[in-house]
Amino acid sequence: MRTDFAAYENTGLSREYLEILEAEQAEINPDSVNPTRPMDADRSRNSMCSSEAGRKLVSDWEQMGGFRVHLGNVQRDVGEMVRAAGGNREQRIFLENFSRSVPMGAEIALIDEIAAGRGLYVAPASSAEIKLFASTPAGRTLMEEWGSVAAERVAMLRSRAARMTANMSEDESADFWTWFDNLEPGPVAAIFRKLAG
Template sequence: MKSDFARYEDEGLNKEYLALLEAEQYEVDPDSIPATRPLPADQSRTELCSSEAGRKLVHDWDRSGGFKAHLANVQRDVGEMVRTIGSVRDQRVFMERFDREVPIPARLAVYDEIAAGRGLYVAPASASEVKHFASTPAGRKLIEEWGSGAAERVAMLRSRAARMTANMSEADADDFWTWFDNLDVGPVAAIFRKLAG
């Protein structure tokens, strides 16, 4: 670091040093380290490629606009959702539960759906579909927020949920929806806002 700073950076020692400093800081005060700091693209690629489903996702993203671009979009959107959940500790617990309780193929289907974006126009949801959505605490809160745009946003959520579920096995989808159904109102509303927005 002192004698050849360019080499220090080229060999990635600056990142290693930063990781050591953050690990020390985390031991002193876990809430001082952001929970949503994204992994570098090369590290994310390596982790994803440790499973067959991950290798397929990396391949698909490489072919449709580039892995780094899709990863950056997913990391941004997930970070925005998670940061609305509460304290850094709450955010970390949320992400750890997601990683622990949702099977890898289901997690990857979620990431792929986030990367895909809202997609094409959907016909607004019917009054009964909006009413059903509003029967949950998060749904009721969001229907009030969305006002006259609620029918289109509910339809978008239904479309995205169906597409995401179709990309999971039945068992993985069951595990994902069980995890989702056990979330508190705040995280559910944050996820719905982002996916419908």
């Protein structure tokens, strides 16, 4: 850092030093550190490659424009969703709860679904599906926001939830939906907004 700053930057030592400083700061005051700061791409890749589903997703992303591009998009979208939980403390608790409650296979299925984007056309949701969606606090809020496009957005959410669940084992799915069902309405609405487009 003192003798060759360009090499310090280019070799990634600056990122490593920043991580050390943030870890020290987090030990002193965990709520002072930005919980949605994106994880380094290499660390993310290593983490994802700890499971077969993760290795497949990494490989797929490499073939579809590059791992870093897809990871960056997912990290941006996830950051937006997590920030709906509140300040740094609430975001940190949200992420810690997610890590504790959601198995890796379910996390990979969720990441894959976020990266996939909205996908193809879906038939608008039925009035019964809309009524069920609107019976939740987050659903009521979003129905007011979405107005005339609500039927399409509810159908998109149902389609994405079904596709994501199909990519999980039965146990992973049960754990994921238990975690999701216990979220506060704010984060739920943020997740729905992002996934519905």
